[in-house]
Amino acid sequence: MHHYSRDNMAELLRAHDINPTHQRIEIAYALFSRQEHLSADQVMTIVNDRHAETSKATVYNTLKLFLEKGLIREVIVDPSKVFYDPNTGPHHHLYEVDTGRLTDIMADDVRIEGLPELPKGMETVGIDLIVRVKRTAQ
Amino acid sequence: MHHYSRDNMAELLRAHDINPTHQRIEIAYALFSRQEHLSADQVMTIVNDRHAETSKATVYNTLKLFLEKGLIREVIVDPSKVFYDPNTGPHHHLYEVDTGRLTDIMADDVRIEGLPELPKGMETVGIDLIVRVKRTAQ
DNA sequence: TCCGAAAATTAGACAGAGTCCAAGTCCTAG
DNA sequence: CTAGGACTTGGACTCTGTCTAATTTTCGGA
Numbered sequence: 001m002h003h004y005s006r007d008n009m010a011e012l013l014r015a016h017d018i019n020p021t022h023q024r025i026e027i028a029y030a031l032f033s034r035q036e037h038l039s040a041d042q043v044m045t046i047v048n049d050r051h052a053e054t055s056k057a058t059v060y061n062t063l064k065l066f067l068e069k070g071l072i073r074e075v076i077v078d079p080s081k082v083f084y085d086p087n088t089g090p091h092h093h094l095y096e097v098d099t100g101r102l103t104d105i106m107a108d109d110v111r112i113e114g115l116p117e118l119p120k121g122m123e124t125v126g127i128d129l130i131v132r133v134k135r136t137a138q
Numbered sequence: 139m140h141h142y143s144r145d146n147m148a149e150l151l152r153a154h155d156i157n158p159t160h161q162r163i164e165i166a167y168a169l170f171s172r173q174e175h176l177s178a179d180q181v182m183t184i185v186n187d188r189h190a191e192t193s194k195a196t197v198y199n200t201l202k203l204f205l206e207k208g209l210i211r212e213v214i215v216d217p218s219k220v221f222y223d224p225n226t227g228p229h230h231h232l233y234e235v236d237t238g239r240l241t242d243i244m245a246d247d248v249r250i251e252g253l254p255e256l257p258k259g260m261e262t263v264g265i266d267l268i269v270r271v272k273r274t275a276q
Numbered sequence: 277t278c279c280g281a282a283a284a285t286t287a288g289a290c291a292g293a294g295t296c297c298a299a300g301t302c303c304t305a306g
Numbered sequence: 307c308t309a310g311g312a313c314t315t316g317g318a319c320t321c322t323g324t325c326t327a328a329t330t331t332t333c334g335g336a
Contacts, residue, residue, distance in 0.1 A: 021302090021313065040293075055315045060294065074217070080323085081293065082217045097263055105254060114247035118271060125235055125270040132263040133256060159284065159331085178323075193286050198323065218294085219322065 004033040016069045023047075023054045027062045028071070037075055037083040037102045077102060077130055092129040105131065142171040154207045161185075161192045165200045166209070175213055175221040175240045215240060215268055230267040243269065 009028040013020040030046045031038060038046070040059055047054045063084055066072045075083040077095045083102055092105040110129070118124065147166040151158040168184045169176060176184070178197055185192045201222055204210045213221040215233045221240055228245040248267070256262065 019312075023314075057295085057297095057316080058314055061314085076214055076217050079212075079214055079220045096260075109252035109254070111249075111251045112267065113249045113251070115269065116243060116247070118269075121274050122234075122271045123274045125272050128266070128268040128270065129250065130266040130268075131253065131256075132266065133260045134263050136259050136261045157283075157332090161285075179321090195287080195324085195326095196285055199285085 004029065008032075012071070016066075016071045018065065018069055018071070023058050024062055024065075026054060027059065028066070031072060031084060031086040035086060037085050039081045039083055041081065043084070073126075075102065076128075077132075092131070094131050094133060096134065097132050098134050105129075142167065146170075150209070154204075154209050156203065156207055156209070161196050162200055162203075164192060165197065166204070169204075169210060169222060169224040173224060175223050177219045177221055179219065181222070213240065214266070215270075230269070232269050232271060234272065235270050236272050243267075 006025050006029050009025045009032065010020040012032070013024055013028060018024060026047045027043055030043050040063055043063065044054070044056060044059045047059070063072070067074055067084075070088060071086075073085040073088050075085050075093060077083065077093065078100060087104060090107040092107060092110060094103045094105050095101075112127065112129065144163050144167050147163045147170065148158040150170070151162055151166060156162060164185045165181055168181050178201055181201065182192070182194060182197045185197070201210070205212055205222075208226060209224075211223045211226050213223050213231060215221065215231065216238060223242075225242060230243040230245060230248060232241045232243050233239075250265065250267065
């Protein structure tokens with residue numbers, strides 16, 4: 001899928017068992033049309049760019065709902081805020097510590113080997129690999 | 139080194155070019171004697187267990203200082219707070235999402251291969267590998 | 277020992293992310 | 307058209323972490 005419309009979003013939401021409301025469609029559209037990592041605050045700004053229409057509470061509720069329904073993923077790299085990632089496929093992250101920029105690393109060629117057995121009664125929820133980089137000192 | 143005393147701590151701090159004050163020794167002792175991952179808040183509680191003696195500002199200042207001097211490491215796994223890790227050797231983390239418990243995975247046998255080249259002018263600050271687990275549903 | 281400067285610590289005000297709640301609005305089935 | 311559930315809202319609130327101006331501690335030199 002290469003082009004995202006608000007209609008697409010309604011379908012996508014239904015496919016994930018989410019009742020598509022105006023606000024939910026706008027929030028999904030903000031995330032998927034940009035294919036970027038956004039914080040709740042950024043989503044808020046984008047969605048309310050023209051006319052204020054979506055409250056803070058709804059943005060947080062909706063992002064949490066999307067997360068539960070597996071529509072988006074949470075990325076925890078910055079101690080001060082969470083990023084949300086519309087790409088739920090297996091991939092990793094590159095984080096520029098000085099600028100805060102966060103980009104994807106495709107998982108295709110990355111292999112992680114030698115992880116120990118999990119303790120009994122535990123199952124893996126996810127594996128996050130974060131490469132922290134900075135601009136080289138001159 | 140197997141036994142940590144407050145005297146050890148003073149030496150450790152000096153070795154890292156940190157002026158050992160009462161508060162700094164107590165904070166280092168809290169982290170190293172337990173060999174656990176503690177949040178700033180937990181450090182605060184431990185250090186002030188008997189008599190209140192160290193302020194919030196000092197706890198935060200000191201943890202930041204230790205971090206800069208490479209005495210401890212920051213672990214970002216919980217969206218709501220940062221953990222500090224007295225183990226600065228190469229290793230990874232196992233995070234139990236339902237309990238918040240954070241444990242080490244020794245890096246000895248773990249291999250990460252196939253990471254793409256970094257963009258020019260960038261250097262790696264660190265690689266964080268976090269395995270998120272939860273208790274298996276019954 | 278005493279002094280002054282620099283370093284460290286402090287209380288408390290502040291900032292920003294995220295949560296909570298009670299009230300109000302919007303569907304939608306009947 | 308209506309009733310009820312689902313959804314949204316503003317605003318108060320909590321919590322982690324930062325900042326600042328004032329005080330205390332440390333420490334080298336006289």
